[in-house]
Amino acid sequence: MDQPRSSQRYQATPPDGEAALLKQILKLVRRHPRFGYRRIGRMMQATGWKVNLKRIYRLWRREGLKVPRKQRKKRSLGTGANACHRRRPERKNHVWCWDFIFDRTETGTTLKWLTILDEYTRECLALQVDRHITSEHVIDVLAELFKTHGVPEYIRSDNGSEFVSQAIRVWLKRIGVETLYIEPASPWENGYAESFHSRVRDEFMNCEIFENLKSARKQTAAWKEQYNTVRPHSSLGYRTPRDFSEQCSSSRRTTSAFQRNTAETPILS
Template sequence: MLQAAGWKVNPKRIYRLWRREGLKVPRKQKKKRALGTGANACHRHRPERKNHVWCCDFIFDRTETGTTLKWLSIIDEYTRECLALKVDRHITSEDVINVLAELFRTHGVPEHFRSDNGSEFLSKAIRSWLKQIGVGTLYIEPGSPWENGYAESFHSRVRDEFMNCEVFENLRSARRQTEAWKQHYNEVRPHSSLGYLTPRQFSQQCISSSRTTSAFQRNTAVTQKFS
């Protein structure tokens, strides 16, 4: 990060200073777990290019007064870019469709959409809508969140780097704080698996696999009832 900011640094000197000050970052122990046998698991159906596979999931937290808040995240698995991070008190399948519709307009239509078996993703409305547009659905096995590994990894970052560091006064402040963190994640925070580029930088270097939006445009009427 120092190098990205234009500083010339000597890694060995940084290490010596870090050690002299007694600073440590506990090394996380990887948990051994089954990868799962589901055909739609992330280790079986891997993203190969931008807009090849998007994944979606929910994560929860509370305001300082105890009100439950629900976040919807949508990630491009290949670029790791957070395409959407919507927070509200309640999020329905209709809300998911509206968020996806806007993303399809701005980012193109992905080939596949991976999610768990939550009612918001299994509703007849969203399954029919995605089928009409031509987006393949990859539903993971029930009770196997690790099969949606990219979403799980992203949510661990959301929890550690955002939710555990912020106090949400109310929904309005949560939305403001969420948008600021999303921008930082996409445009400032380097990602080790991307060669220490930010997701936005890596995304800009990629050739998108998304098809033309004609299929989506032909079906925009499907979303109008949710607008």
């Protein structure tokens, strides 16, 4: 045809279903703006999409999607005997951790969240929000968790007034739960709680506006359920905490031990 070969161009044909695939990716990105392509890909695979991560990454790069990297300060590991890198969780209900995180409503009212996490399964056991949380409130939350999930062997925390109060220490000792207090001013020793708080702050609090306490409780309950049952966790092989928890072995302690220890003395309220 008297045309040089170098002038010919092949018109690529997009694979079937790529438009629908890209639409679903963008939908998940809008819903979870802090998730990377690996977590988005795992979520799609979990809902039935037969797609590998290389294809997700190609579309991710083509659309210019990117999760900004956060700059973190490097800290040396603490020397405390109760630090998370020294007393590691070995099974479900072996070590729980708890802490507080704060935010504000739209009108500036302070909100306080109590977070309780199973360090081994990464499951969020409690995410309670209120304006004020006392040691008595903490005991009530723990009592309900012990009935539902069993009694842990250890609970790791900082030296906050709610956690070191006489009432909590006496109550936990009576039940047989050992407290692991980290060194003062060493939050990295409670690394599981701090890591979870970074996810709460980044994926929940920074993305929501809390009109009042009632709406904050509703939004918190929805996000906690999404975190446990929908969000793939990289440390669990991109399984959800609830799925991993149901498949792993638990501590030998059960709710019967809690019921025996609380039969003689009523729970504080």
